[in-house]
Amino acid sequence: MLKQKERGQLIVLSGPSGVGKSTVIAELFSQRENIHFSVSYTTRKPRVGEQDGVNYNFVSREEFEGMIARDELLEYAEYVDNYYGTSLKAIEEQLSRGVDVLLDIEVQGAAKVRSRCPDALFIFIIPPSFEELSRRLHGRNTDSEEVIAGRLEKAKIEFREIPNYDYLVINDKVSHAVAEIEAILTAAECRVENRTSILTQFA
Numbered sequence: 499m500l501k502q503k504e505r506g507q508l509i510v511l512s513g514p515s516g517v518g519k520s521t522v523i524a525e526l527f528s529q530r531e532n533i534h535f536s537v538s539y540t541t542r543k544p545r546v547g548e549q550d551g552v553n554y555n556f557v558s559r560e561e562f563e564g565m566i567a568r569d570e571l572l573e574y575a576e577y578v579d580n581y582y583g584t585s586l587k588a589i590e591e592q593l594s595r596g597v598d599v600l601l602d603i604e605v606q607g608a609a610k611v612r613s614r615c616p617d618a619l620f621i622f623i624i625p626p627s628f629e630e631l632s633r634r635l636h637g638r639n640t641d642s643e644e645v646i647a648g649r650l651e652k653a654k655i656e657f658r659e660i661p662n663y664d665y666l667v668i669n670d671k672v673s674h675a676v677a678e679i680e681a682i683l684t685a686a687e688c689r690v691e692n693r694t695s696i697l698t699q700f701a
């Protein structure tokens with residue numbers, strides 16, 4: 499059994515709303531150990547089925563602006579009229595215990611993480627086609643036509659950021675997307691700098 503790594507890997511997953519990030523993450527987490535989902539803070543209202551503290555920490559605009567003022571966020575962004583942000587303390591606690599942390603965040607937030615945490619892994623997830631993205635947003639049945647139109651427009655802008663990511667995963671089938679992410683995480687774990695604890699006995 500390999501010794502637990504000293505520091506966890508920070509993983510950033512971005513992709514347009516409705517591509518299937520939550521679905522893929524749920525499946526990945528059911529298969530993988532030693533990985534923590536960073537529960538973001540948001541001012542958006544919960545969707546049917548979403549739980550406070552599980553999917554998001556749902557807060558008011560005033561509470562969110564308080565966190566910004568106290569510098570408690572690793573990154574934050576405004577996305578379709580709502581704030582979304584990552585608690586620095588919550589992720590640092592996990593990383594320092596050797597646990598990997600996955601952030602499901604949009605492209606502006608990812609750019610901030612890229613400048614603050616250059617060792618993070620950046621993965622972008624796309625649908626097999628733009629039409630399929632629209633179908634999934636409608637099929638989810640959680641957003642109004644106006645909100646869906648806004649999210650589709652936003653998606654076109656987000657796709658332009660793909661060259662800034664390390665890996666591109668296609669969510670045609672959930673199991674394929676999960677297998678691709680598993681492969682990326684396994685390859686990262688095999689990097690020499692992540693295996694220094696086992697190397698000491700060969701020195």
Ligand code: ADP
Binds near residue numbers: 513516518522635638
């Ligand atoms: P996101 O978290 O990226 O906004 P969701 O996980 O909520 O997206 O998925 C949006 C919708 O697409 C949901 O109804 C989900 O069941 C569906 N979905 C996710 N992945 C796939 C897939 N590979 N094939 C078909 N439908 C999918």
Ligand code: 5GP
Binds near residue numbers: 512538575606
């Ligand atoms: P949704 O409202 O569909 O749950 O999320 C909208 C977008 O916000 C998604 O692209 C999601 O990745 C992003 N998001 C969720 N949490 C955060 C966060 O903490 N920071 C940033 N920058 N984006 C987030």
